[in-house]
Amino acid sequence: MFIIIGVLLAPMVSAQTTRALTLATAISVAQQNDPWLAGNKHSQDAMDAARVSAGTLPDPKISITFANLPTDTFDFGQEPMTQFKVGMSQMFPRGESLAIKQRQLILKERQFPYQRKDRKAKVAVIVSQLWLEVYKAQKSIALIEKDRVLFEQLADVAAASYSSAIGKTRQHDIIRAQLEMTRLEDRLTMLRQKQGMFREKMDEWLNDNVNGKAITSNNAELPSVLPGAELLNSELFHLETGMATPQLLDILSQHPSIKALEQKVNASRVGVELARQKYKPAWGVNASYAYRDDDSMGNERADFFSVGVNFDLPIFTDQRQDQQVKAAISKSEAVKIEKGLLIRKLKASFETERVQLMQLNERKNLYQMKLLPQVREQAEASLTAYTNDDGDFSEVVRARIAESNASIDALNIDVDRQKAIARLNYFIVGNALLDSEENLYNNQTEKNRLPL
Numbered sequence: 001m002f003i004i005i006g007v008l009l010a011p012m013v014s015a016q017t018t019r020a021l022t023l024a025t026a027i028s029v030a031q032q033n034d035p036w037l038a039g040n041k042h043s044q045d046a047m048d049a050a051r052v053s054a055g056t057l058p059d060p061k062i063s064i065t066f067a068n069l070p071t072d073t074f075d076f077g078q079e080p081m082t083q084f085k086v087g088m089s090q091m092f093p094r095g096e097s098l099a100i101k102q103r104q105l106i107l108k109e110r111q112f113p114y115q116r117k118d119r120k121a122k123v124a125v126i127v128s129q130l131w132l133e134v135y136k137a138q139k140s141i142a143l144i145e146k147d148r149v150l151f152e153q154l155a156d157v158a159a160a161s162y163s164s165a166i167g168k169t170r171q172h173d174i175i176r177a178q179l180e181m182t183r184l185e186d187r188l189t190m191l192r193q194k195q196g197m198f199r200e201k202m203d204e205w206l207n208d209n210v211n212g213k214a215i216t217s218n219n220a221e222l223p224s225v226l227p228g229a230e231l232l233n234s235e236l237f238h239l240e241t242g243m244a245t246p247q248l249l250d251i252l253s254q255h256p257s258i259k260a261l262e263q264k265v266n267a268s269r270v271g272v273e274l275a276r277q278k279y280k281p282a283w284g285v286n287a288s289y290a291y292r293d294d295d296s297m298g299n300e301r302a303d304f305f306s307v308g309v310n311f312d313l314p315i316f317t318d319q320r321q322d323q324q325v326k327a328a329i330s331k332s333e334a335v336k337i338e339k340g341l342l343i344r345k346l347k348a349s350f351e352t353e354r355v356q357l358m359q360l361n362e363r364k365n366l367y368q369m370k371l372l373p374q375v376r377e378q379a380e381a382s383l384t385a386y387t388n389d390d391g392d393f394s395e396v397v398r399a400r401i402a403e404s405n406a407s408i409d410a411l412n413i414d415v416d417r418q419k420a421i422a423r424l425n426y427f428i429v430g431n432a433l434l435d436s437e438e439n440l441y442n443n444q445t446e447k448n449r450l451p452l
Contacts (some may be wrong), residue, residue: 094277115260252346275324353420
């Protein structure tokens, strides 16, 4: 009975443990489950609502007054100046403050789609680095497992040669073989620990913390073949010679983080214009109607109607308006400097990654064309010499270890290349248009806005 259940459950367990988690899938899931993106959209919605509110006049004020009521009798008709008065007043902001404030909020709101695109690009880089680390550990484990089989065969050959007393094998050769097997076991343990650590870090990005859906990569096997990520817009520059500075700056100026800062710069410029409106007076109008009761003889008294205008006089501007404009100008200049610093940082990071990728390409060619064939040839030659009683067992072990290390080093180079390409693609992502989702969102929120 238990055998039948085991046979039925085996395909299910196998399906769970062999499902592949590709790099593209991991990036897509991480971007979809990123709560930062959802929070950023809520921030944009809040800014859009604030924009609508900023273009509305202040609420009018209503006053209701019993004026000049005699305190001896509190008789409403006793005195001719006793009135029941209803008034209303409305204030109008300074100059074009409402329209300018709306325009400023529109510019601030336009930062959010670029911020989300930048965030998605950053998530792609982070998840790529973690996924590639898991892949490197998984592939290294597979290579060492393969090498362990070879060392087991070498140990068996050495033991057989030692027991027959025909060959040159000595007791310390057998001990050496066992020692290398123990070292391989230790490397496997360390790699499995490293793989588990990076899986947990990757799961942090795959989990849907907003909706409470737990997504894990512990039961997912990564593909056995390294994905061949290509550099975006590789035709724009050559890795060997780099890219001309004007061309590079033109590309970096399209980066989402730079575009978001540009909107902030534009909003700060409008802030200066808004501060200048404070030199203009704020106006207000008021009107009131006062009812009077008939006198004691029954004669009708005329009611009163009042209308007026009030405004302030911003004539002492040294300590208020001048300073507010000065503060707005300084804030705008600070944002401009922030943009320049970001471009400089992106440029330096791009050049660093470009040089690193160029060096990794050189190492990859060296390993493929020379180093790997040479260590493989050396390992085969030492094994052939040992089997013909013309070589030393220690040399065979050293050659096999060198071949194993070279294979893992080549794997590390391939993985580091992919990581460098992922980081370089982050700098070039700005040349693509905004996502269709972002364009649709912008088109919807653009309705009924003031023209810039």
